[in-house]
Amino acid sequence: MHKCPSLISMMTQLIASPSISCSQAEWDQSNQGVIHLLESWLSPLGFRCEVLPLPDQANKFNLVATLGEGEGGLVLSGHTDTVPYDQGKWQSDPFSLEERDNKLFGLGSCDMKGFFAIVIDTVAKMDLQNLTQPLIILATADEESSMSGARALAAQGTIKARYAVIGEPTKLTPIHAHKGIMMERIQVTGKSGHSSNPALGTNALDAMHDVISELMSYRKQLRTRFQDASFAIDYPTMNFGCIHGGDNPNRICGRCEIEFDLRALPGMSNQSLMGEITRLLPSIEERTGTSIQLTSLFPDVPSFSTPIDADIIQVCEKLTQKTAETVAFATEGPFLNQMGMQTLILGPGSIDQAHQPNEFMALDQITPMQDILKSLIGRYCLNEVSSIIPQKTGDTL
Structure with a gap:
């Protein structure tokens, strides 16, 4: 069997390959180096590797690495990019893996390059010659900015697996919705x-007062209309993040703009919400004699939800001995669900360390994650039956 680099060596090399994605061009980088590293380790293990350029982005790539044949099986998914880093606030080089206090420090250590090293190290030590269903390792681009990598895959619809685990840092707690x-x-x-x-x-600030009043009233309506007790904040939220307008106290304000976010619960349609907000504006235009335009700052991310009784949820609750939860942060989960996969968010490390200076992966997260991966691959790709996992009913592979 081909010998992979050690887990620590793989993690070191991945972190040393910068792959920041950002809406600001001066920060944005290609992820090609990370993709090539993953391909160089997976191809010798027998994986069929497809490197897929993103439409209209020549320097961004997805990787779909497949072992075995068929349309069932398991996807282990992660993103190859990181957020920018705070210069001068790290105790060590963000692009150099450093171990101290039983933790592995580096940009992307938990969010989420470390997951790839854990997956490949696990797979390299398993006997996968008799797969009954395929094992697919998916590496995406630009999750931290536009999620254009996952969007492209969903639009192409080329992945046909039945189950998927996204290894975002959840401290090994199954996440079924966001x-x-x-x-x-x-x-x-x-x-x-x-x-x-x-x-x-015609004072644009005066008209913006009416706009904000309408949005605040609409926000109250949303809180009344929609609730989901599984979320800590059990209603949809709207936050007014920034406002800009005018240029001098002795001039009538000719232009004003506000930027806000809206976080919808599972089952709500982002497009319907946009339609409802759009319909609030014409009466304000007419009343104030202004022109009002609504635009999206970024493509929206749909809500994510996999039924709590889905096999992948039930299995991972048994494996982790933890009840599946919900989270506030967004993932690529809705796009994998769109491709017909039962999708779960479950990974090593904590979201509390993600996007922070001195990001780290705790060493004690690695072995438990590898044990979970072995059990999932055994169940969904080798058709093994474990005593701690119930038999699937009505959900045969």
């Missing part, structure tokens, strides 16, 4: 003029 996210801008255009005579212009 809210969706929309980030929007409303821009009000009026007419500037001298403030000594209001009739000389």
Whole structure:
């Protein structure tokens, strides 16, 4: 059997290959180096590796690595990019793996390059010559910015597995649902003029007052209309994040804009919410004599939910001895669900360390994660039956 580098060596090399994704061009980088590393370790293990450029992004790539044949099986998924880092706030080089205090420090150590090293190390030590269903390792681009990698895969619909685990850091707690996210801008255009005579212009700030009042009323309606007790914040939220307008106290404000986010519960449609907000605006335009435009800052992320009685949820609850929970952060889960997979979020490390200086993976998370992976691969790819996992009923492979 081909010998892979050690887990620590793989993690070191992945972290040493910068792959920041960011909406700001000066930070944004290609993930090609990470993809090539993963391919170089998976191909010798027998995986059929497809490197897929993202549409309209020549320097961004997804990797679909498949072992075995068929349309069932298991996907182990992660993203190859990281967020930017705070210069001067790290105790060590963000791109150099450092072990101290039983922790592995480095940018992407838990979110989520470390997951790939754990997966490949696990797979390399298993006998997978007699797979009954395929094992697919999926590595995506740009999860931390636009999620364009997962969006492209969902649009292409090329992955046909039945089950999927996304290894985001959850401290080995199964996650079955999260809210969706929309980030929007409303821009009000009026007419500037001298403030000594209001009739000389049309005040965009005055109109924005009406816009905010309508949005606040709408926010209250959403809280009344929708609840989900499985979430700590059990209603949809709308946050007014920033507002800009005008240029001088003695000028009528000719333009004002507000940016806000809206986080919808599973079962709610982002498109329906956009439609409802859009319909609030024409009456304000007519009443104030302004022009009002609603635009999205980023493509929306749908809410994510896999039924609590799904086999992948039941199995991982048994393996972890933890009840599946919900989280506030977004993942690529909804896009994998769109491809027809029962999807679960479950991974080593804590989201509390993600996106922070001195990000780390606790060493005591690694072996338990590998044990979970072995059991999942055994169940969904080797058709093994474990005494701690119930037999599937009506969900045969």
